[in-house]
Amino acid sequence: MPHPRPEDSRLEPIAEKIAAGERLTFEDGVTLYRSNDLLFIGYLAHRVRERLHGRQTYFNVNRHINPTNVCVASCKLCAFGRSRNAPGAYTLALEEAFQKAGEGWTEAVTEFHIVGGLHPDLPFQYYVDLLRGLKERFPAVHLKAFTAVEIAYYSHITRLPIREVLERLKEAGLGSLPGGGAEIFAPAVRRVICDHKIGAYTWLKVHRTAHELGLHSNATMLYGHIESAEDRVDHLCQLRQLQDQTRGFLAFIPLAFHPANTALGTKVPWRETTGFTDLKNVAISRLMLDNFPHIKAYWIMMTSRVAQVALRFGADDLDGTVVEEKIYHDAGATTPQAMTRQQIVRLIREAGCEPVERDTLYRPVIRTATTLAVQV
Ligand code: V47
Secondary structure, three states: OOOOOOOOHHHHHHHHHHHHOOOOOHHHHHHHHHOOOHHHHHHHHHHHHHHHHOOEEEEEOEEEEOOEOEOOOOOOOOOOOEOOOOOOOOEOOHHHHHHHHHHOHHHOOOEEEEOOOOOOOOOHHHHHHHHHHHHHHOOOOEEEEOOHHHHHHHHHHHOOOHHHHHHHHHHHOEEEEOOOOOOOOOHHHHHHHOOOOOOHHHHHHHHHHHHHOOOEEEEEEEEOOOOOHHHHHHHHHHHHHHHHHHOOEEEEEEEEOOOOOOHHHHHOOOOOOOHHHHHHHHHHHHHHOOOOOEEEOOHHHHHHHHHHHHOOOOOOEEEEOOOOOOHHHHOOOOOOOOOOHHHHHHHHHHOOOEEEEEOOOOOEOOOOHHHHHHHO
């Protein structure tokens, strides 16, 4: 089918590659970021999305649990982490975490998304017991837990190899890894925004090891701070390269930087990203990450309005009900903390797409009429 002509003629060769199913190069990625022909970029991304998923649009019924916000890292990009005695610092006792997990139960949750700070005192056993206790109490719920940064930290405090940390967590019920902590891989940017965090090498090593152990994972990219177009494309290319080798990533989630209450945000007069930039990042990730099955428009981060439009710019997933969100709300997000299943379904239907409730591994969730009655 002949495609419409781009307003920006530099996109012509890229459109031909997409039509032929050819991989885009690093230079193509930079050209896309330098172009403001958003509608054409979105059109290309939507074609790829339709080729992969048709109009099917995924969401899940999940609940976030953040066991602690105490963190030794003090990343400048983050408004969530606190030092041990700072106002607002908290650490959930295991029983409190189990109770919190149960609070989202009326929505018939299929996933707990568990991430937290790098606590200076909690032993590794706390995290093992957390997973084991959740699995005992909620055996059907998938545990998507601990970013690569947390896994590497547990390896550091236990002096166990990353592989063994993952094996022990898997044995306790770990189902997959979320995609956080990737930020931007470029070392010069990392030195400014998250100085004490693991670098790209270790982040990728944790995910590679998880994939080798049969665990799936997600990947993210934090944009809208001091990174360049080249840094973004380099980040996407590094993820694409690992995925070529392991095929373990399920979804990519572009994350917009929220400056409020962060050390980075107070130093420079930051502006939040715009809808234009958010949509561009969704579309370019869909085009560059040709081996990633799913691109997620995380509504908490980009607002439900922009996330809905993103479904026509390459995204095929809206994430979930969430129930209680801290990382973005500590950084000034004004989105609600939760959406019901019914609200998500409406957003998807009004975008002309077909809602598919999925579990963490993207298997469709079939609900009986009685369960649905509890749901909506
Ligand atoms: O790793 C932290 C980012 C991430 C800020 O895997 C910030 O399904 C913007 O990774 N402004 C955590 N971003 C969230 C995350 C995630 C979310 C949804 C789904 C999945 C998944 C993963 O949030 C952190 C960091 O990159 N972050 N602070 C901030 N001020």
